[in-house]
Amino acid sequence: MYTVKQVSGLTGVAEPTLRVWERRYGIVSPERSPGGYRLYDDAQLAVLRDMAALVDAGVPASRAAATVKELASSPVAEGRGTGALPDGDEFIAAALSLEPSVLDDVLRRALAAAPFEEVADQWILPQLQRLGEAWEAGEATVAHEHFASGGVMRAVSAVFDAAAVSAEGPAVLVGLAEGDRHQLALLCFAACLRRRGVDVVYLGADIPTEEWVSAARRRHARAAVLGVTREEGIGSARELADALGSITPPMSVWVGGSQSDAIDGVHVLPPKVSEAAANLHLGLAAGSV
Ligand code: B12
Structure with a gap:
């Protein structure tokens, strides 16, 4: 207290x-x-x-x-789960097993342990970083990494699909600029935002700027969120942010990911996806976005 x-x-x-x-x-x-x-x-x-x-x-x-x-x-603010998250080594062991049932089981247990927001920031995303370290250390191969990323993608997509969207809110586009394919943290963010009732239009990875712009026009989107995860992606993210920022009527552009500080003229989101979703939701709900 x-x-x-x-x-x-x-x-x-x-x-x-x-x-x-x-x-x-x-x-x-x-x-x-x-x-x-x-x-x-x-x-x-x-x-x-x-x-x-x-x-x-x-x-x-x-x-x-x-x-x-x-x-x-709102439902997200209520009822914190109490179950224990799977042990830190279980995800890597599941990746190395190349057994879909082992991977699905560990992901299912993680998602059942606590609200998705907590599981994403405290378990899924740190486990993916560990997977990268295992790959760097030569303990996991590209096949292990793709196998495990695919399982995470399916599990988080199911959370996204299960979220109910409230009818009257504005659409928010979420995706990556052309050339960027690291979409797992972004998808976790999108699921957190949709669980708050926001009409999230998840575009996914590697989207050319002109297609972002036409999607924004088609859905009359009020805001766009992009991830920038690698230095090599900064150039295309800047170009995209500029293009989205000059659409009429204007839309607000939000950026998350380790390179987000390199993009000017946008709202930078905090690294934790649940906090980032809460920030944007707050702005949308108050009409300040
Ligand atoms: C899975 C993975 C892939 C998968 C992605 C699959 C998918 N569907 O997303 C695939 C196979 C496509 C891939 C490809 C590549 N990858 Co890769 N990949 C990874 C791995 C293992 C996990 C990525 C991940 O999801 N991380 C999870 C998040 C938690 O980590 P994070 O990116 O640091 O993000 C943090 C924040 O920035 C924030 N965040 C991130 N995005 C967003 C978005 C929003 C909105 C918000 C609010 C927050 C947020 O969340 C995290 C919280 O701290 C990482 C290892 C790692 N350390 O991350 C390598 C890693 C990112 N990859 C790397 C590389 C080099 C590549 C390739 C170039 C490999 C190649 N030679 O082809 C390509 C590039 C592809 C491209 N053009 O983008 C390097 C990047 C090095 C660098 N500094 O640039 C890493 C770090 C691996 C390594 N140790 O070298 N990769």
């Missing part, structure tokens, strides 16, 4: 403002200590952080409050 002073330090919001938000908008109702002091839990801290981010972005406080209240009651 956090005191009002700690919450103020963590959110950058002055204590009197925190009390006003509570009284006027009812976005949190902190418990009281025996001495009558406010005590906030992690979920309330998260709500206040979101509120602060929206107000900082220029969203009026009343609209920001309505948005964070709506998001706090």
